[in-house]
Amino acid sequence: MKLRLTNKHIFGLKVFIHLTALLPLIWVFYQGAIDQLGGDPVKEILHFTGISAFNLLLISLLVAPLAKRFKIAPLMRVRRLLGLYAFVYAMAHFLSYIFFELQLAWQLIISEIIKRPYITVGFSAFVILMILALTSTSWAQRKLGRIWQSLHNLVYLAAILVALHYIWSVKSDVLQPLIYWALLLILLSFRRQKIQQLIKKRKKTLA
Numbered sequence: 001m002k003l004r005l006t007n008k009h010i011f012g013l014k015v016f017i018h019l020t021a022l023l024p025l026i027w028v029f030y031q032g033a034i035d036q037l038g039g040d041p042v043k044e045i046l047h048f049t050g051i052s053a054f055n056l057l058l059i060s061l062l063v064a065p066l067a068k069r070f071k072i073a074p075l076m077r078v079r080r081l082l083g084l085y086a087f088v089y090a091m092a093h094f095l096s097y098i099f100f101e102l103q104l105a106w107q108l109i110i111s112e113i114i115k116r117p118y119i120t121v122g123f124s125a126f127v128i129l130m131i132l133a134l135t136s137t138s139w140a141q142r143k144l145g146r147i148w149q150s151l152h153n154l155v156y157l158a159a160i161l162v163a164l165h166y167i168w169s170v171k172s173d174v175l176q177p178l179i180y181w182a183l184l185l186i187l188l189s190f191r192r193q194k195i196q197q198l199i200k201k202r203k204k205t206l207a
């Protein structure tokens, strides 16, 4: 099956992504500011920003298999935007944690990142997403040449770290994080060959 997407469709899709990503983010902080997020607003904000960041990351990983399956190459033009919004939400999640939960107590922030494994893992994923966001421009792509693709393959590692961070952060009901693991594994299975090649290459350079 082949779908045709024109420039107009892609523009419309981009506007849709901007609206559906930005408006809920503004809304949740506004609700927090007017005290409408229930008894534990910080937990609500952490939950919303964390899960949305993960959703956007998974959707960005869905774009390439969809474009390939339905032969809609222009769809690839929205992948960068989705990845950037995954980072924006991850940033809102991290900032909410250090501002609202830890009240900017820097020593505590550092010790949490070092001593709590699920925070260490989440922070590592965040650093990768930040590097990917900073190097996502066409200019960076041109400057970095072949390194760019290797760098951006780290998105798979980031997604695995996020899934680990999620399942590690829940205290009892692991059903939802397990569903996310299943979705991630399905998305990674579409890139089985590529990931196997990357692992082989890594093993060779380590040998």
Ligand code: HEM
Pocket: 043, 046, 047, 048, 049, 050, 051, 052, 053, 054, 057, 086, 090, 093, 094, 097, 119, 122, 123, 124, 125, 126, 129, 162, 165, 166, 169, 170
């Ligand atoms: C920057 C470092 C990070 C810190 C300090 C951090 C911190 C936290 C905290 C404190 C929680 C709540 C745990 C609880 O309910 O007790 C949480 C949950 C979560 N985080 Fe992170 N996180 C980080 C990075 C990330 C990233 C990069 C993502 C996704 C891209 C992410 C996604 C999630 C998800 C999905 C949850 C579970 C939400 C829920 O169901 O409540 N986190 N994180």
